[in-house]
Amino acid sequence: MEATAAAAAAPARSALPFRSRVAAAARPGRAPALSAAPGRRLVARRAAGDGQAVEAQEALPIEKRFPPFPSVMDINQIREILPHRFPFLLVDRVIEYKGGEYAVGIKNVTINDNFFPGHFPERPIMPGVLMVEAMAQVGGLVMLQPEIGGSRDNFFFAGIDKVRFRKPVIAGDTLIMRMTLTKYQKRFGLAKMEGKAYVGGDLVCEGEFLLRKEHDEVANNGLSIFLDPKRLKLQKRRHSEQTKPPPRRRWTSRFSSGSGSLRRRRVSRLISGQVSSEL
Known part of the structure; x- marks a missing residue:
């Protein structure tokens, strides 16, 4: 109890x-x-x-556990657009593409790549500069299209900024690269793009890219103008002044000024008898 x-x-x-x-x-x-x-x-x-x-x-x-990547552009289509060839063609396939906006490409990193014997023999790591080059080539696939009007003969890699390498890329990885067009100055032929690269969902590299299209003499100094907003504004003002049509001549009577006034004075002098017979 x-x-x-x-x-x-x-x-x-x-x-x-x-x-x-x-x-x-x-x-x-x-x-x-x-x-x-x-x-x-x-x-x-x-x-x-x-x-x-x-x-x-x-x-x-x-065969159903790992579905393949979709293919928007295969290697043969990429070779028709990009001028790169072995060993510097670093894009194997394009899996997403929207004209004039962005593209997503992949690079299969294998131990047979020719840079691994020297980088590094004991620990094969893909060089960061080649990752940047591969991303720039994906950006080239966006720019060398009818929506932009670029050509493989006149579009070049102009610069990079804010590049960060987050994780190493080793042999056996699949590098997924997305390049997005953020700004395009058609008159200067300059394009700014944002690039990010992933391996297995992890961000491994990111940065801002600048591509240049050479079409006239303005492209020679267009890079510095594009990066400086004040210079760009001044260049636009000068361009508008140069292309501004000349002002229309105002219609005036022949008796209002110039030779008309001179005739009136001479007539008045003849009437008053102050002009000699020479006139």
């Missing part, structure tokens, strides 16, 4: 997790707030669900 009475007097064990019970005890008279930390049963259910997803993935045939 005493044990039964003691059990009845003891408070009932709460079904809430430990953190929720502590929060409820700290706020007497209020409804217990649910903690952000999940309970053990919820964690177990989530783990079981993840396990079932893994089992379902493993139950699929091997």
Whole structure:
């Protein structure tokens, strides 16, 4: 009987997790707030669900587990657009493309690439400059299109800025590169692009790219003008003044000024007899 009475007097064990019970005890008279930390049963259910997803993935045939990348441009189409060739053609496929806006390309990094024997023999890492070059080639696929009007003979890589290398790219990785056109000055033939490269969902490289199209003598100093807004504004003002049509001549009567006034004076002098017979 005493044990039964003691059990009845003891408070009932709460079904809430430990953190929720502590929060409820700290706020007497209020409804217990649910903690952000999940309970053990919820964690177990989530783990079981993840396990079932893994089992379902493993139950699929091997050819269906890893679907291939979609192909918008294959290597033959890329070779028709870009002038690069082995060993500097660093784009294997284009998987997304929107004319005049952006393109997404991939580079399959393999141990057979010719830069790995020297970079580095013990730890093969793709050089950062080649990652930047590969991204610039994807940008070239955006610019050398009818929407922009570029040509493989007159469009060049002009500069880079704010480039950061986040993680190394090693042999066996698939480098996914996205280049987005952010600004294009058609009169100067200059384009600014934003580039990002990923491996397995992780950002490995990013930066801003500048591409230049040579079409006239303005392109020779267009790079510095493009980077300086004040110089760009001054150049636009000068260009508008140079292309401004000449003012139209105002029609005037022959008696209002010039030779007309001179004739009037001579006539008046003849009448008054002040002009000699030579006139």
